[in-house]
Amino acid sequence: MKVSFAVKLGILMIVLMTALVGSILVYFYQYSLQTLHNDLKQSIGDVTRTSAFIFKEEERDIIHSLKQQLHDELSENYLEAVNQFSLLEEGSTELLLTEQQSQNLHNTLDFQYIVQLLRRVQEGSRNRIRSLQLLPQTNVLDDNPSRAAWAYLMVKVPNVAPEQALIFLADSNYEKDNFSEGGNPIGNLYKAPAFFTLPFKGQIGVADNWYTDEFGTVLTAVVPIKSENGEVIAILGIDYDVGAFQDRIEKQKRISWTAFAVSLALAFIITGIITTWVSIPLTKLKSGAEQLSKQDFNHRVIIKSNDEFGVLANTLNQVSQTLGEFTSDLEAIVAxxxxxxxxxxxxxxxxxxxxxxxxxxxxxxxxxxxxxxxKFMPHINSQLRIGDYELSLNHLASRSVAGDFWQIVTDKEGQKLLFFGQVSGGGLETASLTLQIQSLLQYQSGNIESRLRGVNQMVVEQSKLLKSQFLVKLQAIQFEKEQLKVWGQCEDPILFNQGSVKEIELYPDNFVLGINNKIELKDHLIKLQSDTHLLLYSSGFRQALLKLTNRSQDFKNGLELIQASELRNKTAQQLLEQFGEQPWFSDFASDISFLSIRRLS
Missing domain, CATH: 1.20.5 (Single alpha-helices involved in coiled-coils or other helix-helix interfaces)
Known part of the structure; x- marks a missing residue:
């Protein structure tokens, strides 16, 4: 299913605008919420700190006296009870005294005096201030409730860390009523949150966040109350009703969501306008391109704007007109x-x-x-015996008329001499020079070195006469008992049998003929064991083996060449037939020649 560019553009714009507006609203909402929350904590902390100073020196002495009375009422095994209580979850309460002990302490003047002070702290946070009098226990659900929902004093349990448990000394709402069925009597243990321990270190403690229960939403702050010598004798805690603040936060959240919804609606409207503005000219341009592909050169794209779409429309129209004019004369041009x-x-x-x-x-x-x-290559593709040696002479001529040759002559002492070589290049001149060399070797007298020098002299003179550089690789072999003497240079000969392969290097001591008049020749003695072959071959034979075995790189040594030829397992005639059957041989530029000399058992 193909989606048009206008739809893609619209989806992209909606996603980008939604992400942008949403990110901005989330950032400002979180920033505003954190700022208001920090300001609220600071304000509640300041109010609680100020409330602590309602307790003057006399009242602090009373607190110390009431604290001592509470400690005197503790049983001998109270530490065991406190240790068990410290295992409970945070916010748990448990009465450490008996109900009678708590009631007796409630009836003391010191306790009632402290409770009245705590209720005055509550009274000061009402919207409507009442007259000064003995204050009864209030209810946060009253018509004129106090912002300070609870005010209380807490002290440490003797020999117990504040982190384990604290104990209530007085509470403005200590009595049982419909609002608080259990009340909060003196001697009630409390598993306090971590910030309740800060006042014992001389710091103010404020809860990180408010909590909500069936009585409302409150935020707690605690401050230390110290004696004249700086000892923390108690901590004052106030639970402030922050329901109105929470309502403002919810209202701000609703406003943010409303703004997001409005922004999203505007994004859809703006996107629709832009998409329409883009899609109309795009549709016209698409239609014009389709008509042009159908060779309708009379179709014109009508866009009257001067923007990029107008430029594209005019260009498309010009192309249509040009192609129409060209095709109208095309038949004449074709004819x-x-x-x-x-x-x-x-x-x-x-x-x-x-x-x-x-x-x-x-x-x-x-x-x-x-x-x-x-006709000038004796015993071609046949075998010949010379003394204790058997020769196999094999040749496959190229249609390009290359220059492989051999010649077998008899010297004045009646010994057979074998000459094997190749002339560089191809064509009539190469073939003519090859025939001349074969004739010269056949009718020239003298030893092998004189014959080789004679051939070199003739090649040098022919090169000068024809103004073309000819190079000749030529090897001469003299057959002796149990060994062969080899002069000159061609491809390095290879000794092989069923068990081993050895390549004989001749190049350092012999040179190519036809370069200059002076040549230095040196013979090499090659001992040939029984049933061991000496392979002489031309460069065309090596190239043909490479093509036959589909190798892209030359043979590294003689062993690879012998393995590729399979001459240890097949006859020379079979190898020649295999070369001739290849589809590439008809265009092969070199002759394929190889001679095998085997010493008979």
Whole structure:
């Protein structure tokens, strides 16, 4: 399903605007909430700190006296009860005294006096101040409730850390009533939150957040009450009703959500306007492009604006007009070009006829030349025995008329000499030079070195005469009992049998013929064991093996070449037939020649 660009643009704009507006509203809501919360905590802390100073020196002495009376009422095993209580969850309460003990302390003048002071703290936070009198216990659900829902004094339990438990000394709402069924009597243990321990370190403690129960939503602050010597004799705690503040927070949240909804609606409206503004010209441009692809060059895109869409429409119209004008004259152009191509084709056919005739003539000449060359290569593709040695001479000629050759002659002492080599290049000149070398080797007298120097002299003179550099690689082999003497250079010969392969390096002591008139020759003695072969081969044989085995890199050594040829397992004739059957051989530029010399058992 394809989605248009206008829809994609609209979705992108809605997502971006929603994310932007939402992020801004969330940030300002969280910032405002945190700021209001911090200000509220600061204000409640200040009010609680100020309320602590309602207790003057005399009242603090009374607090100390009441605290001592509470301690005197504790049983001998109170520590066990406190240790068990410290295991309870935070906010738990449990009466450490008996009800009678608590009632007796409630009836004391010191307790009632402290309770009246705590109720005065409550009274001062009402919206409507009442007359000064003995104050009864109030209810947070009254019509004119106190903002300070609870005011109380707490002290440490003797020999017990504040973190384990605190004990109530007095509470403004200590009595049982419909609002507080259990009341909060003196001697009530309390598992306080962590901030309740701060006043014992001389600091004010304020809860991190308010909590809500069936009586309302309050935020607690506690401050220390110290004696003249700086000892913390009690802590004053006040639970402030922050329900109105919470309502303001909820109202602010509703306003934020309303603003977000309005912004989202505006985003949809603006997106719809922009999408419409973009989609109309895009639709026209799309229609124009489709008509152009259908070769309707009379269609025009009508966009009257001067913006990018207008420029695109004018460009598309110009292209349509240009293509229409071009196609109107296309038939005439095609007819003219067809006539020209017809004449050119006729000329090409005439040339092809001429070339075919020439090729037949040249093909016949090449065939005659190849036959002539094979007549000058004795014992071609056959075997010959010379003394204790058996020779296999194998050759596959290239249609490109390359320069592989060999010659077998008899010297004046009646010994057989074998010459094997190749002339660089290809064609008639290479074939002519090859025949001259074979003739010179056959009819020239003298030893091997003189014959090689004679060939070198002739190649140098032919190069000067024809103004073309000819290079000849030529090896000469003299057969002796149990060893062969080798002169000259071609591809390095390889000794092999069923168990081993050895490549013989000749290059350092012999050079290519035809470079200059002076050459230095050195013979190499090669001992040939029984049933061991000496392989002589041309560069064309190596290249053909590479193509036959689909190798992209040359052979690293003689062992790889022998393995590729499989000459230890197949005959030379089988290998030649395999070369000739390859589809690439008809265009192969080099002759394929290799000679195998085996010493008989």
């Amino acid at each position: 003219e070009r067809t006539a020209q191509l017809t004449k050119a084709n006729e000329k090409v056919q005439q040339l092809n006829s001429m070339l075919s005739a020439e090729n037949k003539h040249l093909g016949a000449e090449v065939d005659n030349l190849l036959v002539l060359r094979q």
